[in-house]
Amino acid sequence: MKALSAAAFGLVLSVQAAFAAEPVFPPASRLGLVPPQEMTLSKRFSGFESEERAAAITFAEMPAEAFKQLSSGLTKEVLRKQGLEMKSRENVKLGSKTGILVSTTMTKEMGRKWLLLVKDETMTGLVVAQVQGGQDGYSDAQIRDALKSVAVRQNVSLEEQLSALPFQIGEKAGFRPVRVMAGNSVLFTDGPKDAVKAMEQPMMILASSLQPPPPPGERRKQFAQAALYANQVLKNIRIERSESFRLKGQDWHEIVAKAVEAESGQPIVVMQSIRFDGNRYVRMVGLTREEQRDQNLPRFRAIADGIETAF
CATH class of the missing domain: 3.40.1000.10 (Mog1/PsbP, alpha/beta/alpha sandwich)
Structure with missing residues (x-):
């Protein structure tokens, strides 16, 4: 009986080890x-x-x-x-x-x-x-x-990927999600193509932070501008507006700038909105051709306003 118990115990341990090794x-x-x-x-x-x-x-x-x-x-x-x-x-x-x-x-x-x-x-x-x-x-x-x-593993539906994001998207303003990246960001566009070249379709990326934001005050303005200038997709960035404000009890910083899409040389307008939420933040970057700015900037703002966080 003791031998049987020892064997059974060893079997249990080996099964547990096998399960522990599963991805x-x-x-x-x-x-x-x-x-x-x-x-x-x-x-x-x-x-x-x-x-x-x-x-x-x-x-x-x-x-x-x-x-x-x-x-x-x-x-x-x-x-x-x-x-x-x-x-x-x-x-x-x-x-x-x-x-x-x-x-x-x-x-x-x-x-x-x-x-x-x-x-x-x-x-x-x-x-x-x-x-x-x-x-x-x-x-x-x-x-x-x-x-x-x-x-x-096999494909995971886009809907399931969206549901796992650390924020909920309440307003899409006519845009559609294309791809979820790294479990904390999502790419949107408005048009038939998923892969957009030369900014032929407006694009927007929503991403939640992995690191805490800087403290309130002037450093957040510097932080927001540094984040925009670090974008590898853009060059010749010229800021038109950079302002901090409070909305619905939360701190925001928003930038509107003209730039050039680095790969194609296409002139574009970029809107970056950052909403600071406790020790996290959500960053929205919208890109559109200059001739479509009046149409798309309000849509970018509507999407940013409709984000609900689960931090």
Whole structure:
């Protein structure tokens, strides 16, 4: 009987271990993995985090054709411009999928970052792991084991992805959602095409923050302007209006500017509205051709006003 009990106990442990090794998928995400110990699903983004160990793993899903462009950018020179020093780059096998795993150290602060590019017939996955501080967070081996456990599941409907966002969209103003990104942002457009070139259709992105906002006051104006100028899609930005105000008991900062779409050279108008909500914020960026500004700027504002947060 004792032998039988020991065998049964061993079987239970082996079954538990098998279940523990199953990939965990964030809500509405096609990407999942076996997270490191004490890392749990994030409520702020699509992925996992451990505040105690100052570590996070985030997921982003992109079109399949993005793999070639993204992989060509994983070079020492490009990463160095982003404050990362490459330690290694390798091709990895991820079940039936393949990928590229890059290990780096942060040059502007103490920490390590890993970039995993996942190739699938229907999508490109980008998994980013970050551990701030030294080896007392997670070891390199622990993070690598987690990243190499990445799995891809079948398509998740756009409706399910929208329902998992940390905010609700009350007013679409004639726009339609095209894609949810990283579990915290959504792309909208108005027109028949999902992939928009030369701003032939107006576009808008709504995103909730992953980091706390700056404190109230002049720093928020500086923060908002810096966020706009950091946009890689735009060049020759000329601010027409930049103002802070309160609406429905919350602080806002809104910018309207003229710019040029970098790839096509198309003159456009951009509206950026940031709503500060406690220790989080929601950022809306709307882009439209100059000749359509009077039509689309009020629509951008209507969508921003209709956002309900679940922070």
